[in-house]
Amino acid sequence: MENSKELFKKHIAQTSTFDAFQIDVAKAEGIYVYDKSGKQYIDLMSGIAVGNVGHCHPAVVKAIHEQADKYLHVMVYGEFIESPQVKLAKRLSDLLPGNLNMTFFVNSGSEAIEGAIKLAKKYTKRSEIIAFKGGYHGSTLGAVSILGDEKYKQDFRPLLPDVKILEFNNSNDIDQITEKTCCVVIEVIQAGAGIRIADKEFLQKLRNKCTKTGTLLILDEIQTGFGRTGKLFAFEHYQIVPDILCIAKSMGGGMPIGAFISSNIIMDSLNDEHPLLGHATTFGGHPVSCAASLAALNVLIEDNLMNDVDAKATLFKSYLKGHQNIKEIRNLGLFMAIELKDSKAIDKVVERCIANGLITFWFLYNHDSLCIIPPLVITNEEIKEASNRLIKSLN
Numbered sequence: 001m002e003n004s005k006e007l008f009k010k011h012i013a014q015t016s017t018f019d020a021f022q023i024d025v026a027k028a029e030g031i032y033v034y035d036k037s038g039k040q041y042i043d044l045m046s047g048i049a050v051g052n053v054g055h056c057h058p059a060v061v062k063a064i065h066e067q068a069d070k071y072l073h074v075m076v077y078g079e080f081i082e083s084p085q086v087k088l089a090k091r092l093s094d095l096l097p098g099n100l101n102m103t104f105f106v107n108s109g110s111e112a113i114e115g116a117i118k119l120a121k122k123y124t125k126r127s128e129i130i131a132f133k134g135g136y137h138g139s140t141l142g143a144v145s146i147l148g149d150e151k152y153k154q155d156f157r158p159l160l161p162d163v164k165i166l167e168f169n170n171s172n173d174i175d176q177i178t179e180k181t182c183c184v185v186i187e188v189i190q191a192g193a194g195i196r197i198a199d200k201e202f203l204q205k206l207r208n209k210c211t212k213t214g215t216l217l218i219l220d221e222i223q224t225g226f227g228r229t230g231k232l233f234a235f236e237h238y239q240i241v242p243d244i245l246c247i248a249k250s251m252g253g254g255m256p257i258g259a260f261i262s263s264n265i266i267m268d269s270l271n272d273e274h275p276l277l278g279h280a281t282t283f284g285g286h287p288v289s290c291a292a293s294l295a296a297l298n299v300l301i302e303d304n305l306m307n308d309v310d311a312k313a314t315l316f317k318s319y320l321k322g323h324q325n326i327k328e329i330r331n332l333g334l335f336m337a338i339e340l341k342d343s344k345a346i347d348k349v350v351e352r353c354i355a356n357g358l359i360t361f362w363f364l365y366n367h368d369s370l371c372i373i374p375p376l377v378i379t380n381e382e383i384k385e386a387s388n389r390l391i392k393s394l395n
């Protein structure tokens, strides 16, 4: 009989030739993933920025059970009043600046980006979209059109027309935004590029230029959201507010959900007779995902998980700084990249980490750096243990 790895290879569509992971998952809890042999792994990736409150947080699991006992899917999005959606949207609105008061729920980050672009086009009646080199916004065709790495676009052309890709953190390039520009899509911290942090001056200038030209500023906070950088959203570090905010990943506490959020005035342009249901989703805002999301958000806030993010990041860095194989550590809160001196060694280091019970990875566009984005519930003791395992692997 074929073993589970052979069946996985044979029947699950493969997306990467990098073979080192393939952990045969038995369970996951807090910062840990366990395979079927009982081996424990510290997950420094949080399932790629999904588990800010940790895997299978009891409050999230309870909310899932309770909602599953009441109802699952009942109607396409936006037709019935589903209280898990309404409660979550109200809570988000209460936590966000005043103009971000209306939420459109979707299923994923890519869909949040697609919805945001469609909303911006509908509202501004313009077509030019501006995005940035090094940016990653998802795998659907609209999102691919605005990616900032040609390798990931070349096989899928023709893509969306009227897209301009500017240099990230280059203030001069902001001059290319004009009255013809529909929207600017940007990550506050570029994840795929290996934690490239926007300069404050650059983002503020960008915000001002968008306001001046009537261009909508769309922030992709799909990875940076929900406390990752020590604030609920990374834009709070910059004293700016977007016109549209895209969120997903940790939003669901482990369940699939995303959203684009804007003002009721902008959002109202989707509430149009021409045509009716011009932007629709069957499963967006699934009641179980919304219940899980609200529970995760409550944990994040009530357990003060954001308060210690900076101290935890500093502790991590104190263990790793000065290691002979590390060139640089970049971070904002627990959104961290460790750049190696020898980029060719990175696959080997990731493999060694797996062998030593530690999950880390490189970044989509950056093969020089290790990604360190642990669940925010990680304790100081666990940071010490994770650092030991990482140092052992680096050695």
Ligand SMILES: Cc1ncc(COP(=O)(O)O)c(C=O)c1O
Pocket (backbone or CB within 6 Å): 108, 109, 110, 111, 113, 136, 137, 138, 139, 187, 191, 192, 220, 221, 222, 223, 248, 249
């Ligand atoms: C910054 C950013 N935007 C968008 C996405 C796309 O999200 P999803 O994979 O949920 O479609 C990702 C996913 O990694 C991301 O990191």
